[in-house]
Amino acid sequence: MARKPADQSVSREAILLAAADVLQRNGYEATTMKDIAAAVNLTAASLYHHFRNKDALLLAVLEAGLEQVLSQIESIVHSKLSSTDKLQQMIRAHVMGLTQNTAVGAAMVFEIRSLMGAKEPAVGASPADHQAYKDFVERRALFFARRDEFENLFRLVVREGIENHSFYPVDVGLFTKIMLGAHNWVGVWYKPEGRLSGEAIAERIAETMIRALKP
Amino acid sequence: MARKPADQSVSREAILLAAADVLQRNGYEATTMKDIAAAVNLTAASLYHHFRNKDALLLAVLEAGLEQVLSQIESIVHSKLSSTDKLQQMIRAHVMGLTQNTAVGAAMVFEIRSLMGAKEPAVGASPADHQAYKDFVERRALFFARRDEFENLFRLVVREGIENHSFYPVDVGLFTKIMLGAHNWVGVWYKPEGRLSGEAIAERIAETMIRALKP
DNA sequence: AAAATAATCTAATCTTGGTTAGATTATTCA
DNA sequence: TGAATAATCTAACCAAGATTAGATTATTTT
Numbered sequence: 001m002a003r004k005p006a007d008q009s010v011s012r013e014a015i016l017l018a019a020a021d022v023l024q025r026n027g028y029e030a031t032t033m034k035d036i037a038a039a040v041n042l043t044a045a046s047l048y049h050h051f052r053n054k055d056a057l058l059l060a061v062l063e064a065g066l067e068q069v070l071s072q073i074e075s076i077v078h079s080k081l082s083s084t085d086k087l088q089q090m091i092r093a094h095v096m097g098l099t100q101n102t103a104v105g106a107a108m109v110f111e112i113r114s115l116m117g118a119k120e121p122a123v124g125a126s127p128a129d130h131q132a133y134k135d136f137v138e139r140r141a142l143f144f145a146r147r148d149e150f151e152n153l154f155r156l157v158v159r160e161g162i163e164n165h166s167f168y169p170v171d172v173g174l175f176t177k178i179m180l181g182a183h184n185w186v187g188v189w190y191k192p193e194g195r196l197s198g199e200a201i202a203e204r205i206a207e208t209m210i211r212a213l214k215p
Numbered sequence: 216m217a218r219k220p221a222d223q224s225v226s227r228e229a230i231l232l233a234a235a236d237v238l239q240r241n242g243y244e245a246t247t248m249k250d251i252a253a254a255v256n257l258t259a260a261s262l263y264h265h266f267r268n269k270d271a272l273l274l275a276v277l278e279a280g281l282e283q284v285l286s287q288i289e290s291i292v293h294s295k296l297s298s299t300d301k302l303q304q305m306i307r308a309h310v311m312g313l314t315q316n317t318a319v320g321a322a323m324v325f326e327i328r329s330l331m332g333a334k335e336p337a338v339g340a341s342p343a344d345h346q347a348y349k350d351f352v353e354r355r356a357l358f359f360a361r362r363d364e365f366e367n368l369f370r371l372v373v374r375e376g377i378e379n380h381s382f383y384p385v386d387v388g389l390f391t392k393i394m395l396g397a398h399n400w401v402g403v404w405y406k407p408e409g410r411l412s413g414e415a416i417a418e419r420i421a422e423t424m425i426r427a428l429k430p
Numbered sequence: 431a432a433a434a435t436a437a438t439c440t441a442a443t444c445t446t447g448g449t450t451a452g453a454t455t456a457t458t459c460a
Numbered sequence: 461t462g463a464a465t466a467a468t469c470t471a472a473c474c475a476a477g478a479t480t481a482g483a484t485t486a487t488t489t490t
Contacts, residue, residue: 009456009457009466009467009468010467010468025328026328026332027242027244027328027329028244029242029243029244029245030244030328030329030332032446032447032448033447033448033449034447034448042467042468042469043468043469043470044447044448044449045449045450045451045468045469045470045471046467046468046469048448048449048450049466049467049468050467053448053449054447054448054449113241113242113245114242114245117245168426170419170423171411171419173410174411174416174419174420175423177397177400177401177404178397178400178420178423179397180400181396181397181398181399181400181401181403182392182393182394182396182397182400183396184396184400185392185393185395185396185397185399185400186392186396188396189392195388196386196389201389204385204386204389205389205393208385208390208393208427209427211383211426211427211429212423212424212426212427214426214429224436224437224438224486224487225437225438247476247477247478248477248478248479249477249478257437257438257439258438258439258440259477259478259479260438260439260440260441260479260480260481261437261438261439263478263479263480264436264437264438265437268478268479269478269479
């Protein structure tokens with residue numbers, strides 16, 4: 001086959017994007033480095049120039065996805081909208097993120113446990129390997145912290161709304177789980193060519209949640 | 216190590232139970248036949264006496280889990296309770312199934328796509344292999360059909376409730392997805408030692424959904 | 431209790447997929 | 461432009477894990 005004329009080097013970003021997509025479709029264990037590489041016209045081996053290993057790649061995908069939504073959510077929370085409006089917009093941001101950047105969501109939803117599978121370097125491994133592992137563990141912890149933060153922001157707004165009597169006094173923790181569950185599930189069934197647009201879905205989920213919170 | 220004194224032969228049921236548990240924890244690709252075997256004090260090879268292969272085992276787990284909940288749901292739907300009571304009980308059944316038989320739910324939620332990974336026998340494979348594959352594909356289709364049935368029962372009740380003016384006229388399809396998403400997610404975060412019992416969770420989710428449907 | 435069948439085991443096979451080594455080609459920078 | 465660096469590639473390597481073969485032990489059946 002004719003060699004592609006130096007398709008320009010592939011950016012880390014491009015890899016993350018493609019990887020996220022493949023991961024969402026197949027799940028972590030089921031997607032091979034080759035799959036990901038193929039998605040950007042590279043060889044599996046080439047990926048190792050950009051990422052230390054498969055786990056690091058996964059983590060990078062998750063980080064990117066989380067930050068993307070988290071940044072939006074944060075600014076909404078810190079705005080001075082009413083509790084109802086805040087929640088409405090947070091839900092929209094989350095759900096639309098899930099439907100647009102196919103990556104963002106479902107990957108995050110499903111692959112988190114895979115992160116735990118990273119195995120320590122053997123006792124005889126090089127110090128570099130040990131350092132790399134240590135770094136990984138640290139980044140992973142950071143990721144989980146950010147993830148908790150995400151959930152806490154939703155909790156916060158729900159609690160706030162209850163306190164200022166905008167919302168019915170639900171169990172804050174549980175309601176938040178219910179809500180996030182509903183959102184995350186969208187990443188599982190959503191198809192771009194489906195009956196409802198991402199926006200319409202986001203809109204209606206927000207309505208539903210807010211209706212459930214009506215005092 | 217001393218050989219275990221003929222621990223009695225392990226039943227297919229026992230394997231399914233154990234497998235479901237392990238699968239829920241690790242996911243399909245990440246759990247090895249050895250893992251499953253270990254959970255019932257067997258050797259990986261021994262599992263092949265009970266199931267044709269890993270895929271068949273997974274499918275059997277999913278079938279069992281689905282049927283268990285589905286049977287309950289069906290009888291509720293066909294009862295003559297009010298739409299509200301039906302829905303309330305259906306939600307309870309589903310969520311409690313998810314929290315009790317740890318197996319049942321989360322496994323089902325996450326592993327379905329794994330089912331699609333089953334690869335056809337090579338062109339040169341034995342006729343027996345081809346037949347086996349054909350059977351598998353058929354059972355799988357049946358499974359998905361049952362699964363759709365499950366979702367449809369929820370849709371049915373929501374629609375019924377809207378028609379008899381018990382429920383607010385939501386988008387039936389979407390609301391059902393929201394609801395099932397919330398349920399399924401329970402299988403992801405629920406921990407038996409957590410703050411809320413499975414029953415309490417089920418109860419409150421039902422309340423929440425019904426509140427969201429208040430006309 | 432012999433024969434047939436069921437349930438397990440150990441040992442080997444085979445494939446897949448992550449990872450590494452070393453060479454090659456492109457790019458950038460001094 | 462020549463040296464350093466970046467990005468890729470091809471070719472191995474290696475380990476893990478599914479599956480198979482064949483032997484062994486238990487349980488039924490007749």
